[in-house]
Amino acid sequence: xxxxxxxxxxxxxxxxxxxxxxxxxxxxxxxxxxxxxxxxxxxxxxxxxxxxxxxxxxxxxxxxxxxxxxxxxxxxxxxxxxxxxxxxxxxxxxxxxxxxxxxxxxxxxxxxxxxxxxxxxxxxxxx
Amino acid sequence: xxxxxxxxxxxxxxxxxxxxxxxxxxxxxxxxxxxxxxxxxxxxxxxxxxxxxxxxxxxxxxxxxxxxxxxxxxxxxxxxxxxxxxxxxxxxxxxxxxxxxxxxxxxxxxxxxxxxxxxxxxxxxxxxxxxxxxxxxxxxxxxxxxxxxxxxxxxxxxxxxxxxxxxxxxxxxxxxxxxxxxxxxxxxxxxxxxxxxxxxxxxxxxxxxxxxxxxxxxxxxxxxxxxxxxxxxxxxxxxxxxxxxxxxxxxxxxxxxxxxxxxxxxxxxxxxxxxxxxxxxxxxxxxxxxx
Numbered sequence: 045x046x047x048x049x050x051x052x053x054x055x056x057x058x059x060x061x062x063x064x065x066x067x068x069x070x071x072x073x074x075x076x077x078x079x080x081x082x083x084x085x086x087x088x089x090x091x092x093x094x095x096x097x098x099x100x101x102x103x104x105x106x107x108x109x110x111x112x113x114x115x116x117x118x119x120x121x122x123x124x125x126x127x128x129x130x131x132x133x134x135x136x137x138x139x140x141x142x143x144x145x146x147x148x149x150x151x152x153x154x155x156x157x158x159x160x161x162x163x164x165x166x167x168x169x170x171x
Numbered sequence: 172x173x174x175x176x177x178x179x180x181x182x183x184x185x186x187x188x189x190x191x192x193x194x195x196x197x198x199x200x201x202x203x204x205x206x207x208x209x210x211x212x213x214x215x216x217x218x219x220x221x222x223x224x225x226x227x228x229x230x231x232x233x234x235x236x237x238x239x240x241x242x243x244x245x246x247x248x249x250x251x252x253x254x255x256x257x258x259x260x261x262x263x264x265x266x267x268x269x270x271x272x273x274x275x276x277x278x279x280x281x282x283x284x285x286x287x288x289x290x291x292x293x294x295x296x297x298x299x300x301x302x303x304x305x306x307x308x309x310x311x312x313x314x315x316x317x318x319x320x321x322x323x324x325x326x327x328x329x330x331x332x333x334x335x336x337x338x339x340x341x342x343x344x345x346x347x348x349x350x351x352x353x354x355x356x357x358x359x360x361x362x363x364x365x366x367x368x369x370x371x372x373x374x375x376x377x378x379x380x381x382x383x384x385x386x387x388x389x390x391x392x393x394x395x396x397x398x399x400x401x402x403x404x405x406x407x408x409x410x411x412x413x414x415x416x417x418x419x420x421x422x423x424x425x426x427x428x429x430x431x432x433x434x435x436x437x438x439x440x441x442x443x444x445x446x447x448x449x450x451x452x453x454x455x456x457x458x459x460x461x462x
Contacts, residue, residue, distance in 0.1 A: 132358075136396070140403065
């Protein structure tokens, strides 16, 4: 079964969704990502959905859930590269994903993540 | 009925030349053909071709059916005629009159030929009426279709023309909206803006609504949807060009725009956008001296 690859990038995790998300894949990603955040003590999660061309309400909710879970595990989530059609669909579905940070591309997403982490970085554990 | 029905084609075919002469004379006399820029010779030519087509097709039954391929010849002729007359400035009723005016010469022929057979005469007239009415109505239909396709094309062009997305500065887009926003237009506006955001990699979009005459709840909802979609893609929106009356309307309607940065003028919005990008504008010493 395919899995969504999760790459480690310093203290961040890079999730690139390369295939169309079906429900089961989204559930697996949720498991994998939470495990990986705990295992690597990641502080940030970057989800690149630029290859995602179709979303439904379930996938939209999954993105929101993943962000909420990451926040509980003290990792900031940025969703990057959302296609215009996907954005329009989500808005029409009434899912404007409040509380999720977004950026246009991976570059901008990393910069945003750095800024957020730097701001909340004081007093955190550094090894 | 069927036995009698066979009389009409024979009579029309037999007297084709006389009917044509009479028909053209009537049309020229009525003067309706002068409404456009139609030449007399063209009118004669068209009348002759139509009557010839009618005679060669009349044996196929009296009921004209636009979908029936048997009538395709006459259908194409009428469609062409209707379209060319439409561009020449004829009204739909004048186009239909071209067909309807054929009734009188045919009736005259029927009357003289079937003088002693009132039943056959009545049937013949009824059949002629049925046939010519359906043909005449068909020209009106084509006329209307031609007009509607022109309107639809213009509407599309209008939508495309009215949604320019301009780059004010690298990374800052502006979308000046002009005219009423309906659902269809908003969809186009939204798509164009989002696509340009991706194409230019811009992180700020200024939506200027100076040219939007009225803002009601629907328009506000459309605007908020566009803003949310842009935010999902990682871009911020600023709404500018809000006139005093519009500000009052928005508050009276109870629309919550607090999630969006709003500015009264485009220049204020541009200043805010520059600030968010960490840019400042300074006047140069030489420029100030000249100005």
